[in-house]
Amino acid sequence: MTNFYRFLRDIIRNHRLLVDLIKNDFKSRYLNNYLGVLWAFIQPTITILIFWFVFQVGLRATPIQETPFVLWLIAGMIPWFFIAESLGSATNAILDNSFLVKKIVFRVSLLPIVKIASALIIHIFFILFMLGMFLYYGYMPNIYWFQIGYYLFATLILLLGISWITSSIVIFFRDMGQLVAMAIQFGFWLTPIFWMLTMVPENYQWIFKLNPAYYITQGYRDALINNVWFWEKPIETLHFWIVTGMFFLLGAIVFRKLRPHFADVL
16 A cells, blocks of 8 residues: 555656656657648547448447447447557557666656546547437437446556566566557457347356456446446455456566666667
8 A cells, every 4th residue: 555655746746747758658659640640530530430420320230228339339349449459559658768767766666647538538438429420320328337437446446456477577578568459459359348248148247347458448338328327346346456456466566576677678
């Protein structure tokens, strides 16, 4: 707990530098393009519109639980986009900012926050985009929608813990970046995003529920579609926070053990 408070204190102390790094990271991704940072929003928007056209207009996909398929799909796809983008970029957070590693006054463990926060900017835009689509289809705002804030917080804690592990290991084992990319690719299909968990025999559903990304994507759907509070699923919520807590603690330990050797390798 002491280390956690120290971590929060370092965020406050370095908040100006963090903000500058986040701005620079966000802009640098699209610096050489004519449309600049607009590509950060154009690409995922085009992807969503393609899925809407294919499934809603072309294939005329049937509603799921009386919900238009496209709404059910984006409610799970948008949080997954955030998870995939954050994890993929945060893995290289230290490599991309190696010039800060030798600066003792800066806590290097904050670097994954830069990548996650950069992806968060885009994610917030798409949350608003998603809510706009629900309004377009006649869904009125309700109190359950506020749960998105809870699931977003849960996602941030999970991503930070995992990224501490991957971003520190990749310095010594560069293949970690490829392994993370493969895990993201497999995770997309193993997480019920395009398909419902009920399609799997009940005896095997618990295996997919072990995936913390399932808790997040299903949570967005519970907030926007099913009108279910997260505390109404105490077992799933407890399991998620145990797994997330383990990742967070393990990430802090791994990072602390490997941190003294970063400068030697970089």
